[in-house]
Amino acid sequence: MAAKPDQPERISEAEQAVMEALWQRSPLTAQEVCETVCGERGWSLNTVKTLLSRLVAKQAVATEPDGKRFLYSPRIARSDYVGTESRRLVDRLFGGRAAPLFAHLAKSEALTPDDIAEIEALLKELKS
Amino acid sequence: MAAKPDQPERISEAEQAVMEALWQRSPLTAQEVCETVCGERGWSLNTVKTLLSRLVAKQAVATEPDGKRFLYSPRIARSDYVGTESRRLVDRLFGGRAAPLFAHLAKSEALTPDDIAEIEALLKELKS
DNA sequence: CGTAGTCGATTACGTGTGTAAACGATGGAG
DNA sequence: CTCCATCGTTTACACACGTAATCGACTACG
Numbered sequence: 001m002a003a004k005p006d007q008p009e010r011i012s013e014a015e016q017a018v019m020e021a022l023w024q025r026s027p028l029t030a031q032e033v034c035e036t037v038c039g040e041r042g043w044s045l046n047t048v049k050t051l052l053s054r055l056v057a058k059q060a061v062a063t064e065p066d067g068k069r070f071l072y073s074p075r076i077a078r079s080d081y082v083g084t085e086s087r088r089l090v091d092r093l094f095g096g097r098a099a100p101l102f103a104h105l106a107k108s109e110a111l112t113p114d115d116i117a118e119i120e121a122l123l124k125e126l127k128s
Numbered sequence: 129m130a131a132k133p134d135q136p137e138r139i140s141e142a143e144q145a146v147m148e149a150l151w152q153r154s155p156l157t158a159q160e161v162c163e164t165v166c167g168e169r170g171w172s173l174n175t176v177k178t179l180l181s182r183l184v185a186k187q188a189v190a191t192e193p194d195g196k197r198f199l200y201s202p203r204i205a206r207s208d209y210v211g212t213e214s215r216r217l218v219d220r221l222f223g224g225r226a227a228p229l230f231a232h233l234a235k236s237e238a239l240t241p242d243d244i245a246e247i248e249a250l251l252k253e254l255k256s
Numbered sequence: 257c258g259t260a261g262t263c264g265a266t267t268a269c270g271t272g273t274g275t276a277a278a279c280g281a282t283g284g285a286g
Numbered sequence: 287c288t289c290c291a292t293c294g295t296t297t298a299c300a301c302a303c304g305t306a307a308t309c310g311a312c313t314a315c316g
Contacts, residue, residue: 012272012273013220013273014275015273030294031293043276046275047274047275049293049294051274054272067283068281068292068293068294070293070294082232083236085217085220086221086229086233087236089213090233092144092213093214094210097240098233098239099243099246099250102243102246102250103246103250104207104211111226111227112225114227116251119227119251120251122227122234123244123248138302141303143303157263158264159263171306172307174305174307175305177263178306179305181264182302196264196311196313197262198263
């Protein structure tokens with residue numbers, strides 16, 4: 001009976017910072033996550049713990065007991081996250097078409113010459 | 129003394145729907161906005177009025193009295209909105225580089241052949 | 257004139273988010 | 287054994303958001 005698809009809950013911006021730490025290296029303890037992010041974001045360890053709990057609740061990270069504490073690891077791949085977020089934006093702003101997004105980036109000079117070269121290379125590859 | 133830059137407040141998803149209506153045609157009354165969006169979103173007129181007020185507070189739309197009621201028009205250009213939102217995403221997910229976004233879209237088959245052709249054309253134009 | 261409809265403004269209320277303090281268990285230092 | 291540091295859990299609280307009902311002013315119809 002197909003146990004409800006359980007569509008992944010949305011990950012907030014602050015939560016994403018925690019995910020990034022885990023995507024970089026995992027499993028990590030709450031401490032270690034904090035060491036990675038508390039500096040840049042000016043958070044307390046408690047804040048990180050809260051975010052980790054919420055991510056566990058959202059099934060975005062898994063826990064594994066390690067003595068008295070937990071080790072946390074991502075349950076969703078970064079590329080999946082990136083994919084759904086990009087898609088969401090393209091849908092919301094460009095009617096689902098990627099070309100207008102590209103056009104916009106190009107026009108607003110958000111593309112460096114490096115970017116352009118890289119994209120050309122990708123295009124060539126796509127056509128092969 | 130450069131009256132604080134007054135950095136534009138964030139426009140939420142529901143608010144964007146209202147903006148879209150105004151970007152399509154303006155100025156509009158609250159009624160008219162509702163006629164455009166209440167259907168698809170299942171909103172009541174009151175909801176639209178609330179969103180309009182919030183957008184006015186955020187300085188994203190301007191009001192102009194018209195007898196007993198108001199006419200609303202956008203104060204920010206859609207292309208600006210689209211620009212900052214795209215940039216925000218590219219920053220958040222791709223470290224500010226646009227090429228990886230493109231690569232991701234390409235890999236995840238979010239690019240149709242049409243998209244690709246269009247992008248090629250754009251590239252050609254960029255280089256000229 | 258009264259009164260019903262219509263406007264914008266005010267208030268409401270549940271949920272998510274950012275940020276954290278308080279709490280209770282527990283394991284290691286002395 | 288006792289006490290302190292450290293875990294994860296629970297509770298907190300302000301603000302944003304989605305969604306809307308209610309209110310006070312005004313006007314147009316009867």
